[in-house]
Amino acid sequence: MAYNLLKGKRGIIFGALDENSIAWKTAERVYEEGGRFVLTNAPIAMRMGQINELAKKTESEIVPADATNLEDLKHLVGKSMEVLGGKLDFVLHSIGMSVNVRKGKHYTDQNYDWTYKGWDVSALSFHKTMQVLYHQDAMNEWGSIVALTYMAAQRVFPDYNDMADNKAYLESIARSFGYFFGKERKVRVNTISQSPTPTTAGQGVKGFDGFIAYAEQMSPLGNATALDCANYTVSLFSDLTKRVTLQNLYNDGGFSNMGVSNEVMQAFMKE
Numbered sequence: 245m246a247y248n249l250l251k252g253k254r255g256i257i258f259g260a261l262d263e264n265s266i267a268w269k270t271a272e273r274v275y276e277e278g279g280r281f282v283l284t285n286a287p288i289a290m291r292m293g294q295i296n297e298l299a300k301k302t303e304s305e306i307v308p309a310d311a312t313n314l315e316d317l318k319h320l321v322g323k324s325m326e327v328l329g330g331k332l333d334f335v336l337h338s339i340g341m342s343v344n345v346r347k348g349k350h351y352t353d354q355n356y357d358w359t360y361k362g363w364d365v366s367a368l369s370f371h372k373t374m375q376v377l378y379h380q381d382a383m384n385e386w387g388s389i390v391a392l393t394y395m396a397a398q399r400v401f402p403d404y405n406d407m408a409d410n411k412a413y414l415e416s417i418a419r420s421f422g423y424f425f426g427k428e429r430k431v432r433v434n435t436i437s438q439s440p441t442p443t444t445a446g447q448g449v450k451g452f453d454g455f456i457a458y459a460e461q462m463s464p465l466g467n468a469t470a471l472d473c474a475n476y477t478v479s480l481f482s483d484l485t486k487r488v489t490l491q492n493l494y495n496d497g498g499f500s501n502m503g504v505s506n507e508v509m510q511a512f513m514k515e
């Protein structure tokens with residue numbers, strides 16, 4: 245069901261790789277709600293992904309950008325305003341990658357070149373994106389910027405590896421930059437902390453099947469899907485949440501406030 249919540253709004257959506265991507269579902273929902281946007285991803289992912297199909301469906305232009313590269317980001321933001329015909333109302337940062345996770349390097353035995361790369365892609369890219377938006381004065385007043393995160397920023401999930409640290413850094417950037425964006429430009433900045441979701445990035449984490457099933461059993465409402473996350477993001481881009489900012493918002497079926505559930509206890513009961 246669509247409510248025209250984003251009618252007349254313009255933005256940029258990072259990170260749609262394939263139809264499982266949270267950004268892909270978000271692009272579809274934003275489009276249904278009347279928002280128009282530029283799609284972007286790393287040039288290397290463009291060749292692999294099916295982003296052209298999404299662009300066609302959502303009448304979007306694609307502007308490739310490596311989110312760690314300031315020149316790419318400057319071009320992306322300038323070009324987006326040109327293509328969309330004005331300043332922006334929303335930006336979704338839906339980017340994550342750890343080389344240590346990909347290559348199976350244990351948290352206690354990091355390759356720090358890889359750690360640095362993963363931090364740049366997963367966390368610092370959010371600062372870079374906002375700094376470029378800020379310097380180009382690219383956001384309209386009451387605009388909204390959202391990045392996606394995971395609860396390993398607060399609690400221990402051993403196999404989440406250095407991504408846990410990257411997410412903690414990302415959430416801190418949302419607060420720190422959000423202060424200046426709020427004060428100077430009346431722009432909101434928030435992170436959504438999403439349930440485990442079967443996507444390319446999600447399934448890259450060792451033991452993913454185990455912890456998605458565990459989270460499902462622990463959460464009174466079950467895991468939030470990619471579509472649930474897309475809907476939550478739409479609400480944060482809309483005018484209905486104008487004074488929600490500097491927050492890390494859980495979209496996780498209640499998981500983050502649980503101690504134990506009966507379903508999980510059952511697995512440990514003697515009879």
Ligand SMILES: NC(=O)c1ccc[n+]([C@@H]2O[C@H](COP(=O)([O-])OP(=O)(O)OC[C@H]3O[C@@H](n4cnc5c(N)ncnc54)[C@H](O)[C@@H]3O)[C@@H](O)[C@H]2O)c1
Pocket residue numbers: 258259260261262264265266267285286289309310311312337338339340341365392393394437438439440441442443444445446447
């Ligand atoms: N899947 C989960 O379980 C889960 C849970 C909580 C949070 N998240 C977060 O959601 C976000 C989206 O991930 P997803 O699960 O949809 O997976 P995904 O693999 O579909 O998306 C990750 C995206 O990051 C992009 N990317 C990687 N390096 C980049 C770069 N240098 N420049 C620009 N883009 C780059 C990839 O091309 C890809 O499109 C990530 O921040 C992820 O950490 C995912």
